[in-house]
Amino acid sequence: MKKIAIQGVHGSYHDIAAHQYFKGEELELICCSTFEEIFESIINDQEVIGMLAIENTIAGSLLHNNELLRLSNTNIVGEHKLRISHCIACLPNQSWDDIKEVNSHPIALMQCRSFLQAHPSMRVVESEDTALSAEEINKNQIEGHAAICSKYAAQINKLKILEEGIETNKHNFTRFLIAQSRIAENKIIPQNRNKASMVFTLPHKLGSLAPVLSILSFYTMNLTKIQSLPIIGREWEYQFYIDITFSDYEQYKQALNAIAPLTNDLKILGEYEEGQYNV
Amino acid sequence: MKKIAIQGVHGSYHDIAAHQYFKGEELELICCSTFEEIFESIINDQEVIGMLAIENTIAGSLLHNNELLRLSNTNIVGEHKLRISHCIACLPNQSWDDIKEVNSHPIALMQCRSFLQAHPSMRVVESEDTALSAEEINKNQIEGHAAICSKYAAQINKLKILEEGIETNKHNFTRFLIAQSRIAENKIIPQNRNKASMVFTLPHKLGSLAPVLSILSFYTMNLTKIQSLPIIGREWEYQFYIDITFSDYEQYKQALNAIAPLTNDLKILGEYEEGQYNV
Structure with missing residues (x-):
């Protein structure tokens, strides 16, 4: 029996995503009314695994969830893409x-x-x-x-x-992340790690981002998301959330080593298997 | 008398931002309940100027408003940063x-x-x-x-x-954009154009973004925002919204010429004067 903390109640899209991702397993859902509660639930009980929406193709990013992931002591261990049909x-x-x-x-x-x-x-x-x-x-x-x-x-x-099927646009997908405590005993080890999410800060000066992206590109890392966020109280610096996909895990590790000296506060939010679009 | 379409009612932060930005001018506020209504209002009456929140330092980007700006026949003509205190x-x-x-x-x-x-x-x-x-x-x-x-x-x-002053974090600013119909008769011409917002698409392949940012950096353009968005129905392509600031308008035009061949569907959402943080 897996304990999965979701946002919403039984029947919510989070519930559907959890049952699709952990197909065939028995789940105990912990229904949270906010995303913060999901993380509280993980902190209070290391057995709890969190499932949280991070992006919708129509509505955009849930930026605050990036922050929650960064500040919590959790790791992203998986990704699931769900077709949303109302x-x-x-x-x-x-x-x-x-x-x-x-x-x-x-x-x-x-x-x-x-x-x-x-x-x-x-x-x-x-x-x-x-x-x-x-x-x-x-x-x-x-x-x-x-x-x-x-x-x-x-x-x-x-x-x-x-x-x-009353949604206006049929290309309506929500991307969910699966997050686990970094100190959990039964760690989920993704079988195929081909995607990583990370966050770093850069001085707000000319061209500090371009060399970082160039290096990632030299190491054949594929950028699937980039998002700058102003840092509260430090208006002269920027935080960047990026997702990359790759086919060679060793090369990914080399790319990280190569960008580390050019970034500040580089934090890996997780290394996991990319979710697929199943229509 | 200027007609300003805002989201919200009298007393809203949009109202405050409009009166700060157009200080000393008489305003007729058109109170809209959604951001879509602001754009409808501009389309129905070319004299109407829209004022819309685009980003908050705590809550993040209003992604949908980027889309509305892209799809509407409007130009960003100004920016205002408002300290939010509840x-x-x-x-x-x-x-x-x-x-x-x-x-x-x-x-x-x-x-x-x-x-x-x-x-x-x-x-x-x-x-x-x-x-x-x-x-x-x-x-x-x-x-x-x-x-x-x-x-x-x-x-x-x-x-x-x-x-x-009951807001948790005092570094709470909302950035507003001022948008005008591209076919308005009384065009607002920003006196000092030192910022631009644009959107372009790139093929979802290795390293398509890095050269674009490198070129902008070579032309001493300063990247203040970057945001990737999946394109609905075209999962293999990405849309990028970027903001840049610059001190030399001619150099900015040269930078645009230089990146144009490397991007698809490059659209300038506006060239305007950067707003200042006034505490």
Whole structure:
């Protein structure tokens, strides 16, 4: 039995991602209402593994989660990419004409904008969580409301699905990271380490980043993400979060050695196997 | 009289930023509930100038606004940096002991986490907007509630300020951009163009970014922001949003010419004067 801390409740996209990633294993989900709680949960119990969204192809990066990873004593040990598909669901005795209000997380609502624009009679009310919206409609038997959530959330909350695949853009993927305490006893060792996430700082001066990226490129490292962040209270310096993929782990280690003298506070957030896009 | 479209209501940080940036001018504020509405407002009336938050030192980038700038037919014509300081305010007849619930925007609540943790008896309820929370307490004379908002929002809504400066980190700045229609008749021409924002795409292959940054550095361009974004539906390509500052406009134009052949879909989002941090 693995203990997995997720953000959200049963039926959330985090739940689906956890069950896909740890396929075939028995999971005990620890449902957290914030990403901070996931990390608290890992710190309080080294057996707990965290699963957290880091980026969505439509909504962009969850920048704060980068910070949480950097500040926590955890390692990224895996990555999972989940195709996000929303449905609209209501109580089984309700139909389209009954629905006066639709509830969901602001990001999910944003991702279904075209659908909502085509149904202007429904009042759109933001909620904390997609699956929680479904849960509340079922628990309180709320007539006239529908939730935008995963098909799975609709099913486990005994809701009737009015329409599936209502997200505007079908290239909707969320990238999740799997994080484990650095002092965990049962360390997850990725079988194939072909991706790494790291953070470093650079003086805010002309051309300090270009040589670092040039060196990574000379060592055939492939940059898949770069993100600068101003450092709070140190306006003259910048923090860079980068992800690289590689085929040769030894060469990756050499590349790290080569960039170390040109960067400050270089921290490896994790070395893991790149997730695949499964449609 | 200038027409300025902002996100939020009177008393919002957007309102404060607009009045600081256009100091001494008479403004007609067009209060929009979403950033999309700001752009719709600019498209519908070329006289309208948009003011939109793009980055906060604590909360990070508003990635979606980069996209909106790219897709809209607007130009960035200015930048303003605003120090964000929150206060907690309630009806004049209320005091600390009366407050059972505090309302504000999720980002503002996050920025006041230490304060809220020190006052665990207050229920924290998210709202759409900081200034709107203040407005609603005043309008509906809600006893027992307090809003987290700007001092200015508290004042114009006749609320009593219980405490000022309750944000956890004092290095809390929001960077705003001023956007104007590219076909506006009364174009704002920045007096001193020393900053530019641009977006381009690169093939997702080894080392395509490093030469671009090297060239910018050879031309003494100073990179102040870089952000990669996966391109929806084109998983093998990446979009890069970058900001650069420079002292020589001619050299900047030369640098653009030099990187153009190495990038795809290079689009200049605007050339403007860099905003200053005024504490």
